[in-house]
Amino acid sequence: MVTQSIRRYREIIRILSKYGFGALFLEDISPGLAKMDLQKRLHPELDGYTKYELMRFAIEELGPAFVKFGQILSTRREMIPPEVYDELIKLQDKVAPLPYETIEPTIVRYCGPVEDAFQSFEKEPFAAASVSQVHRAVLHDGTKVAVKVQRPGIRQVIEVDLPIMRKLAERIEKLEPDLAVYNPTRLVDEFVTQIYKELDFVHDGQNADTLNRNFVENPKVKAPKVYWEYSGTELLTMEFIDGVRIDNVDAIREMGVDPSSIAEIGFQAYLQQIFIDGFFHSDPHPGNLMVTREGQLIFIDFGMVGMVRPERRDTFIEVLLAFVNADVDMLLECFETLGIKIDEEKKEQLKDELYYVLQSSQSSELGRMDFGSAMSSAPDVLNRYRVRVPPSLMQVLKVIWMIFDVAIHLDPKFNFNARVRPYMTDIMRDRYASQKFLRQIPSAMMNLTQGVVALPKAINNVITKVSKGQFRFEITSREISGLSTSIDASTDKLVMGLVIASMVIGSSLVLNAPIISSYPPVYWIATFIYISAIALAAVLLFKIMNRKP
Template sequence: MVTRFRRYGQIADILIKYGFGIALEKMYPGTTPRSLFRRKKEPEIHLDEYERVRLALEELGPTFIKFGQMVSTRREMLPPELIEELLVLTDKVKPLPFAAVRGTIEEYCGPIGETFAFFEEVPAASASLSQVHRAMLKDGSVVAVKVQRPGIADIIDVDLKILNSLAERVEKNFPEYKIYNPTGIVREFSVQIQKELDFVIDGKNADHLREIVNEVPAVRVPRIHWEYSGKRLLVMEYISGVRIDDVDALRILGFDTKKIANRGIKSYIKQILKYGFFHADPHGGNLMVDMKGDLVFLDFGAIGILRPERRDALVTLLMGFLDNDLDEITASFRDLGVDIDDRIVDSFKDDTYTMLRQYSGYDIREFDLGNLMAQVPILLNRYHLTVPMSLMQALKVIIMVLDTGKKLDPGFHFSEEVGPYIAEIERQSFFSRRTMKNLAKDTFDIVEDFISLPHVINRALLKATDGSIKIEVVGTDISRLATSIDRASNNLLIGLVIAAIVIGSSLMLYLSEEPGGYSYNLAFFGYIMALVIGFVSIYLIWVLKD
């Protein structure tokens, strides 16, 4: 059992080893001399600063490795050189002996000899939180058994407390970093890693993702054997294959890497932009190609989620980049939760325009949105704009997937091959049931305002009669007032009729099962009627205004 005090000492030693003693002394006065007394070697200051950060995180263990991996999504905050180092963080560790995990396996599966036809005691893979064993159930199903490392939850709990203390002291002693909200980032990380420790959530994520990717041909997610799974153990279908980033092996096996790239990118675009539920850790170890050439997703602890309105805004943002529409890009960033102050908006648009100009004059085969998207975090960093975690997670995934796609198919061009696909998602989103429901709600609100208008007028008249409002009226004014009230009543009536038609059409569209049906077509006919009546009314009002 690692105590908090002992762990503080381990962390201090490692930070000093990699040349961060001055910062540590500022946050925890008196720590550095004690740690230097215990050390026999000079700090590793001959290495690059960002490389030292990565090496320190790796040596600090699973919690800090996972934290570095999560922070690598914050491209709008960190220098590109540090991001590159964080992206290569690895949490591969020496596997535990089988005796150490056997108890956890039998807790969920019962005696191994009774449940499994065979069980490989040497793990096929090992990571910081778990290790994976290959086995076969009595019914002949070959499975992967993912078992959590005993005691890892306690270690992470201690580390999270220390990490939160470090974040608080960073904000206190280095005020220039407070804008990046270190304590908020640690809170987000704490929630995320606690979810990764619960393998039930992992399995449920796999089930949900399977429903989504089934819409794309030749894409698979392993099936979960829930009868043997629980919070610290996950038994799933075993699928063998080749890592997606092992391009040479894929080509030797005769696979069409161009098709694999297109399939993978379209699958991710559908996950992110259509469903807002996406596999958020697309490195080579979590994506592979099986012997049939199908793309297989693995490891579902890290999942990104985008709310519907954020999803729609991200679609609009991507289309804004494709169309070089500065107003749409700026509005989309604001809809995504990026607080662009009015005082800097013109400068922000200027820099965005400059960024877009780098790609002007390119034909569609040369233009690459992936390279352009990689510049977005740099632009946001320049203005110290903080971005919601979910958005940066989505951007990171898009950039990583496009990078892998380019390795598989050097001639791949996002705008040409995926741009129309995004445009179709945007069209479907515009005519979705959710959009129609919002339209119906907004229409009801407008009608309520119309209905309340006579009451508002009546209250005004009552105030006039009791002397609260004094009006001087001459003879000609009475006539004009009568005419105005008459016209207002007619206009109000026409407005109510139009509103009723729009509400009825919206409800029919909302309740229709699919586009092209009788209710769907009738709803659009209603919209056209409302539009015609509206234009005719405006024309008559304009003609008769005198």
């Protein structure tokens, strides 16, 4: 392993030096090496390319771990310079396929002898990437399947590269102070977690099963069925589905399918995944989305998925609506809810720039918004002000941006605002009308009531401790009993005020719920409580104003 690491270090140094980044390793040994510009002298064919293009060439030559890191990093646009982002999104993950004889042992390990598991198996893959390749096959019952096989030894290759990548990140932080603010080492640590998930094909298959369960009532959206008896950590056998890429508009029309209907299905499917299910396919590039003759939208490759916890979904909805409505105040309120820190001294200036970005994204055509324009500019503004947005939120916005671009490609008249506003409103209404939410109302009211009821006991405990001398006060009074009576009277009024306040607040929340008109008994009970609270408040106020001195 040590020998392999040393050999890999040498290879990485050679590649980085070729593209002008050798100083990351050699600057300490030979200070000023970067200024010598050896890359132009030794590789004149690379002259004329920007340093960001050379960075992309280097990443692609460094291999699968670095390519995957670059692809995942491209989803964190708010944490990288815009010039770096523009090159990372161009990264290609294409390699020559391995011979069948090389991957056959993996197939046998998970499926047994190939002829026993499959009626036929195509030895030439129809797709190949740095981590895996995919073959067509047919089961003995005639079912067509796609067999995804992990490249033998790829895990070991990546495991050798990961510690080297972290060392490189540490060197970047040391030699490039301007880039240190992006915290390269933390980005590498996040990547390590993600890449191990992608190397586990069981994880991929389980994610496909989850999407199918979530869309069991929607026949227009599905993922390939997984055949678990022929699957494992390094091999995944899935239903083979004939279809075309979602960005092939001409082929979609030739199948008799309306591209605009696919745009609608895809957009609605992602809104459900993110804001209702809290589980979504987070890599919706056109190669991972297919359309069938039946007009179905097929999701493939579940190595990258996102999760949104229930308590964050409402806030994410408000963030999206803030973009749609160009509401900067709502956007910053959502940031505060999410615990995002903003420098108070720069807050007004940040609001001005965000307002300009959101207003500029509003199309001159009434009711339309260029979400892509907003998402291409907003991260740069946040980056300049060192606003660190949670990865889950940026992942959600990135996915919506990508699917919006696909929808526009399918239907140039696709209206983002017209789709988002009513859908978000329906989600919020359904959420507050759900049995789960209605069951939470009595519990919340009970907790509030218990707090109010417990207050006199807490005050009494304080008085008891005072009377036992556990608190030391110097009170000039001849009548301690008079003081106690006065405190009791004040406590009674305080408790009554809290009870009245809780009744007013609780009944007001119920009366202002969007779906209250659908529940007449609840409406009249809340109205009665509200009126009673107002009456009690009036009586209490009258007694206080007429209190004898």
